[in-house]
Amino acid sequence: MPERLTIKDIARLSGVGKSTVSRVLNNESGVSEKTRERVEAVMHQQGFSPSRSARAMRGQSDKVVAIIVTRLDSLSENLAVQTMLPLFYEQGYDPIMLESQFSPERVEEHLRVMRLRHIDGIVLFGFTGINESVLAGWRDSLVLLARDAPGLASVCYDDNGAIALLMQQLYQQGHRHISFLGAPHSDTTTGLRRHQAYLDSCEHYQIPPCAALPGLGMQQGYDYIAGVLTPATTALVCATDMLAIGASKYLQEQHITHLQLASVGNTPLVRFLHPEIITVDPGYNEAGRQAARQLIDQINHQQSPRQIVITARLAPPITTG
Incomplete structure (x- = not known):
């Protein structure tokens, strides 16, 4: 069986110093992209893996x-x-x-x-x-x-179940005009799946859908809530807690107190700042x-x-x- 290659061997085959090989292994700066690629190619060709003792000496x-x-x-x-x-x-x-x-x-x-x-x-x-x-x-x-x-x-x-739970809870509380804030469909889970679950619930409960899909963050919630508030809206489902926080700030500034917020997340921040929000724990x-x-x-x-x-x-x- 051939002897195990060392960092010194890789350095020799690559035409660089041992310190350069070490920097490549540890993804450190100070190595040009061309040199890094050459060293990595040699490692791959030789099937090189650092020995346990070498890893230990590096503090790994x-x-x-x-x-x-x-x-x-x-x-x-x-x-x-x-x-x-x-x-x-x-x-x-x-x-x-x-x-x-x-x-x-x-x-x-x-x-x-x-x-x-x-x-x-x-x-x-x-x-x-x-x-x-x-x-x-x-x-x-x-x-x-x-x-x-x-x-x-x-x-x-x-994702489907989380939105379905919120919609069921709101419907049981008597809400019949429930809007939705979510993320674009380019986000498969939080975006597409949660929005589709909202639409499915609207169809199931015969509720007219009203949705905007701006993104995931607080600022999007603050900026876009006005677009989904109709005169009949009594509840708003948010795809994330961050959207709900942004929406809540807007509602407070506009002195809108009748709207029930609901969100997916149940993070400690939302539970502490806004205990009135109905949340689902994913x-x-x-x-x-x-x-x-x-x-x-x-x-x-x-x-x-x-x-x-x-x-x-x-x-x-x-x-x-």
Whole structure:
């Protein structure tokens, strides 16, 4: 059996110094793109992987997983991450956090670096536009969260069920003119699926639909609520908590007190600031736990990739006093 290649061997074959190879392995700056590509090509051709001792000398754990969130300031994603971390720590994994900022190119870059560093597994918060062919090579060591993809493990939210619960609750309270604020259909889950669930409920209850699909954020909720408020509107369903916060600010400024807000999210911020909003809990905490367990089981060859759907539930009302 041939001897295992070392960083020194890769440096010699690439025509660079050992420090350059080390910087490429650790995705550090100071290396030109041309040199980086040459070193990576040699590593790939030679089937090179850093030895355990080399990883240890760089301060790296032998058991590392990556969590790639879309935004580090996402309230919903942070709720899921909070329940992942204890499970990874319990099993001896060191988690590292990365951010995609909804960029498919950034996801590909993160995956490339994680491949070079021979990371054990990845939890990836998905979004519309990710190149599924890039993910295929991670089939046994990746869990997609909030999106599904053929052949990959995924943990998804029940977008249809969440909206159906809100519409049922509002209808039972006597509301017959319910408007909707959501995201564009280019967002498959939060956008398309939640809007379609609203339209299906309107048809079921024979309610005239009135919707706008501006986006996911507070500013969109504030800017677009006026467009869905008809003289008959008594309730508004928001596809996200952030939309509901923006809408609530507008209602307060306009001194509109008769409108009942409802949203998908049930994040602590909304529950604290606006206990009057009817919310559905999509199961962010449970999704984090399920994603971590699924990934750990896949890494240990105890579970094949599978799709998990988290059941949404109506959050109990907050009592004050």
